[in-house]
Each structure stands twice: as structure tokens, then as C-alpha cells.
Amino acid sequence: MRAADPLHALSGDPGPVCRCCEADDHSVCASLTPEGLRGLRVIRGNARIGAQDAVFHEGEAAEAVYSLTSGTVKLSKLLGDGRRQIVGFVFPGDFFGFDAEGTYPYTAEAITPVGVCRFSTSRLAQLRSQTPELERLLFGRLVADLALAQEQMLLLGRMTAREKVAHFLLTLSRRAVRRNDPASPVALTMSRQDLADYLGLTIETVSRTITQLKRDGLIALVRPELVDLTDADALRRVAEGGGSD
Amino acid sequence: MRAADPLHALSGDPGPVCRCCEADDHSVCASLTPEGLRGLRVIRGNARIGAQDAVFHEGEAAEAVYSLTSGTVKLSKLLGDGRRQIVGFVFPGDFFGFDAEGTYPYTAEAITPVGVCRFSTSRLAQLRSQTPELERLLFGRLVADLALAQEQMLLLGRMTAREKVAHFLLTLSRRAVRRNDPASPVALTMSRQDLADYLGLTIETVSRTITQLKRDGLIALVRPELVDLTDADALRRVAEGGGSD
DNA sequence: CGCAGAATTGAGACTGGTCAAAATTTGTGG
DNA sequence: CCACAAATTTTGACCAGTCTCAATTCTGCG
Numbered sequence: 001m002r003a004a005d006p007l008h009a010l011s012g013d014p015g016p017v018c019r020c021c022e023a024d025d026h027s028v029c030a031s032l033t034p035e036g037l038r039g040l041r042v043i044r045g046n047a048r049i050g051a052q053d054a055v056f057h058e059g060e061a062a063e064a065v066y067s068l069t070s071g072t073v074k075l076s077k078l079l080g081d082g083r084r085q086i087v088g089f090v091f092p093g094d095f096f097g098f099d100a101e102g103t104y105p106y107t108a109e110a111i112t113p114v115g116v117c118r119f120s121t122s123r124l125a126q127l128r129s130q131t132p133e134l135e136r137l138l139f140g141r142l143v144a145d146l147a148l149a150q151e152q153m154l155l156l157g158r159m160t161a162r163e164k165v166a167h168f169l170l171t172l173s174r175r176a177v178r179r180n181d182p183a184s185p186v187a188l189t190m191s192r193q194d195l196a197d198y199l200g201l202t203i204e205t206v207s208r209t210i211t212q213l214k215r216d217g218l219i220a221l222v223r224p225e226l227v228d229l230t231d232a233d234a235l236r237r238v239a240e241g242g243g244s245d
Numbered sequence: 246m247r248a249a250d251p252l253h254a255l256s257g258d259p260g261p262v263c264r265c266c267e268a269d270d271h272s273v274c275a276s277l278t279p280e281g282l283r284g285l286r287v288i289r290g291n292a293r294i295g296a297q298d299a300v301f302h303e304g305e306a307a308e309a310v311y312s313l314t315s316g317t318v319k320l321s322k323l324l325g326d327g328r329r330q331i332v333g334f335v336f337p338g339d340f341f342g343f344d345a346e347g348t349y350p351y352t353a354e355a356i357t358p359v360g361v362c363r364f365s366t367s368r369l370a371q372l373r374s375q376t377p378e379l380e381r382l383l384f385g386r387l388v389a390d391l392a393l394a395q396e397q398m399l400l401l402g403r404m405t406a407r408e409k410v411a412h413f414l415l416t417l418s419r420r421a422v423r424r425n426d427p428a429s430p431v432a433l434t435m436s437r438q439d440l441a442d443y444l445g446l447t448i449e450t451v452s453r454t455i456t457q458l459k460r461d462g463l464i465a466l467v468r469p470e471l472v473d474l475t476d477a478d479a480l481r482r483v484a485e486g487g488g489s490d
Numbered sequence: 491c492g493c494a495g496a497a498t499t500g501a502g503a504c505t506g507g508t509c510a511a512a513a514t515t516t517g518t519g520g
Numbered sequence: 521c522c523a524c525a526a527a528t529t530t531t532g533a534c535c536a537g538t539c540t541c542a543a544t545t546c547t548g549c550g
Binding site: 491492493494495496497498499500501502503504505506507508509510511512513514515516517518519520 | 522526
Binding site: 191192193203204206207208210211224 | 528529530531
């Protein structure tokens with residue numbers, strides 16, 4: 001094993017496992033062999049970013065790729081007149097900031113205070129070419145991200161407001177289960193405005209739709225940002241375009 | 246150089262360069278070294294598929310990845326009640342059919358008669374691990390696809406019908422330029438229904454919007470499927486959410 | 491020439507957006 | 521701990537853009 005390098009010193013050597021990362025078994029880091037991890041750690045920089053601060057902006061030169069260690073990040077694109085579309089939420093263990101054109105295709109902003117690992121694009125490229133395992137893991141992650149984006153395209157293009165909100169709640173619930181959290185009270189870490197910008201709706205419509213689902217007994221609000229999925233089956237039927245219930 | 250194997254025999258050995266592929270400099274194949282190409286050719290199967298036929302269906306076991314050699318393919322997702330969203334069009338040189346879950350996340354159908362190269366997922370995985378260059382090229386392609394999907398999310402979630410159609414026409418035009426075709430009369434290889442399913446609109450709204458753009462002098466229809474971009478600048482202004490012109 | 495499918499046009503309905511106000515929650519300082 | 525201010529969320533009334541349903545016109549082809 002190598003001696004600690006300056007970057008380790010800065011953040012304290014986390015040891016053979018990437019302990020700086022809250023993500024569990026499904027993170028790229030967790031799937032890497034100790035050897036692969038070592039390579040990543042060597043080129044890694046750490047940063048803490050406050051809530052509402054940007055990691056990078058759409059159009060900036062893409063000099064680094066990031067992985068999230070804690071908190072939530074939103075990825076968004078802007079139209080000239082301020083209309084915004086959130087193209088994804090990032091959770092611990094996820095990578096973001098890959099680019100095809102040399103500039104970031106979206107803005108990345110912290111929703112909560114977050115911790116990130118920063119990998120310079122060039123150094124990561126070098127490491128990737130030396131570590132086929134890493135390349136393959138990142139590839140798989142990208143494929144999953146693409147499938148997710150396509151799922152969201154179906155939602156944005158073809159679902160009603162009610163279906164969109166139901167689908168989103170269920171997605172959060174499924175994600176919670178994957179992290180071994182309870183399926184039901186679902187935490188909305190993001191604001192109503194972020195929700196609206198993710199679902200292609202206005203904040204008013206999101207609010208009205210939540211009220212409506214509540215009135216119909218499918219959900220209940222423990223707090224505005226904590227939703228109880230009272231009737232998950234009915235919610236599922238709504239999300240799949242199953243009709244009026 | 247290796248002797249021709251059965252697959253070559255079937256389709257005629259295309260020689261050191263993948264001549265079976267109409268795609269030019271921007272295809273993955275064209276960027277591969279002769280050596281890398283050789284590996285691809287060995288595991289390649291060829292197929293011709295008639296217009297309107299499916300290459301594979303959403304939900305089927307994903308046993309192969311494809312690259313398009315000629316024609317146009319559409320990728321679509323279905324909702325329970327028949328609502329459809331086209332999540333992408335595939336042009337020669339593009340790969341499609343990657344999956345994260347073991348099943349295809351979308352249906353792939355030929356819009357025109359098409360030629361495809363077929364790569365069994367397992368054999369391609371093996372080749373990828375032996376050919377870092379191939380892996381890197383596919384990775385870059387995926388990143389580009391993801392950026393495209395995110396761009397489309399912005400379109401689906403936040404643009405008006407007029408902006409959607411303008412944006413789509415310009416995208417086709419840009420793509421034509423990249424293939425060294427003229428920017429202006431743009432060919433719509435897909436039906437109005439496909440267009441609607443791609444833009445998250447109904448066929449009627451697409452038709453009305455095209456008529457409106459025509460009336461306003463931004464475009465002219467040479468034929469229903471051949472659009473002249475009379476005023477590309479104005480079109481660009483519309484597509485960027487530039488206002489009423 | 492006439493038919494079938496595709497595209498366009500028309501009239502009216504409805505979902506979701508806009509603008510405005512009220513209610514609730516959150517944060518801050520006394 | 522309370523009071524007040526600011527921000528966020530919810531609710532209301534009205535409007536607009538897009539959809540639905542239906543009819544008409546085009547286009548290609550036997």
C-alpha cells in the first residue's frame with residue numbers, strides 16, 4: 001500500500017475503503033477493488049459545498065467530474081427567459097459532470113449542504129484507461145442514467161400532473177428502499193419549486209396536485225416535506241396511467 | 246490479418262474498413278483503429294430490417310447491442326393505455342440497445358428499411374474489456390446520448406409547441422450539416438405521429454404549428470416531408486425561447 | 491380513376507398556467 | 521420563549537394553450 005499523498009493529508013487518509021463516502025453497496029466506489037479505490041483516492045480532491053451553492057454552471061469548461069459523498073445535488077438547464085428544467089437529482093455515490101463537448105451541459109447546485117469528491121477530467125481519464133474495472137463501472141452507471149433520463153422523458157412528454165407527482169413519489173420511495181430506508185414516509189429534500197422544475201409543472205400545480213392526492217386518501221403530509229404513502233397501490237395505478245383512481 | 250470467418254462470409258468481407266456502414270467520420274467504427282475494427286467485425290452479425298419492423302421490444306431480455314448502418318430507427322416507450330413517447334432517433338453510426346437491468350428499456354423500430362450490425366452483449370463485453378479504445382469510444386457516445394436526452398427533457402418540460410417544433414427542425418438541420426448535407430431543405434424521415442410522440446404533442450398540434458410557422462414565413466414545405474428553413478435565424482430565436490417572433 | 495392512409499383544418503372542452511391573495515412555516519432578535 | 525418578518529406553500533379566480541373529436545383535403549398507389 002502506498003504512503004499517504006498530499007491530498008490524503010488534506011482530508012485525512014480514509015484507509016483502504018472510501019469512508020468519506022456515505023453511499024452504500026450501490027456506489028461505484030463500493031464496487032471497486034481496494035486496488036482500484038487506491039487509484040481513485042490518489043487523484044481525488046474533497047470539497048464541502050453549502051446549500052444553494054453551485055458546484056459548476058452550465059456552459060463552463062468541464063475540468064472535473066464529481067461524485068457525491070453526502071447531501072443532494074440538482075442538475076438543471078436554463079432557457080433564455082429563465083424557464084428551468086431539472087434534469088436530475090444526484091444522491092450519494094452518484095457521479096456527475098461528464099461532458100461530451102468540453103463544457104458542462106447543466107448546472108449542478110447543492111440542495112442541502114453536500115460533500116463531493118472532485119476528479120480532474122484529465123487525471124480521471126488517465127486512471128480510467130489504466131483501470132478497466134473503473135471504466136466498466138462508470139459505463140454501467142451512465143447506461144442507468146440514460147435509462148432514467150428516458151423514463152423521465154416519458155413522464156414529461158406524456159403524463160398528466162397527477163401521474164407525474166404519483167410517479168415521482170413512488171420513485172423516491174423505491175430509492176429509499178434501495179438504501180434500506182422505509183418505503184413510506186418519503187422525505188422531499190427539495191423545494192416545491194424544484195419539484196415543479198423536475199416534473200415540468202408550475203409550483204401551483206404541484207401544490208394543488210399534492211392536495212388532491214391527499215384529499216383522495218392516497219397520501220398524507222406528516223410535514224410539508226414528509227409524505228406518507230397511505231395507499232401505495234392506488235398511487236402505483238395512477239402512475240402507470242391506470243385511470244382515474 | 247485473419248482469414249474471413251463465417252459471419253464475414255455471410256455478408257461479404259468488408260475489408261479493413263467497416264464499409265458496410267454508411268456512417269462517416271463521426272461513427273464509432275470510423276474512429277477505431279484497424280485493429281479494433283477487426284475485433285468488432287469478428288463478433289458482428291448483420292441484419293436488414295424492413296420499414297415499421299421492430300429490432301427489439303421494451304422489456305425483452307437484452308441479448309444484443311446494435312449499431313445502425315443505414316436508415317433510421319426510432320426508440321420509444323409505452324404507457325399502459327397506449328400513450329407513446331419516442332425517446333430518440335437513431336442514425337447510421339449510432340449504437341443502441343444498451344441496458345442496465347437485463348431488459349431493453351425501450352422498443353426499437355425501423356422507420357425506413359434499415360441495416361444493422363448486431364453484437365451479442367456478452368461477446369461485446371468481452372471485446373470491450375480487451376479493447377480500451379472501444380470502451381472509451383462507446384463511453385463518449387453514451388455521454389453524448391445522455392446530454393441529448395437532457396436537452397430533450399428541457400424541451401419536453403418547458404417549451405411551447407412552437408418552440409418544440411422550431412427546435413426540432415434546427416436539430417435536424419444541424420445534424421444534416423454534420424453529415425455534410427445542406428443545412429436547408431430538411432428531410433423529415435419520420436411521420437407526423439412520430440414527430441408528435443417525440444415532441445410530447447398530438448399530431449394535430451404538430452400539424453397546426455407547422456402551418457403557423459409556414460404562415461409566418463419561417464419555413465416552407467417543399468413537400469410535406471421536406472422543409473425549407475426560410476428564416477433560420479428567426480427559427481433559432483423561437484427555439485431559444487426568444488419571444489413571439 | 492378511385493381508394494386508403496396521412497395530413498390538415500375546424501370547433502369546443504379541459505388541463506394546467508397566470509396572477510393575486512391568504513395561510514403556513516421558518517428564521518431572527520428581543 | 522415569544523413576536524415579528526420573510527420565505528414558502530397553499531388556495532382561488534380566471535385565462536390560454538393544447539387536446540379531443542370530427543370533418544375535409546391531400547398524397548400515393550393499384
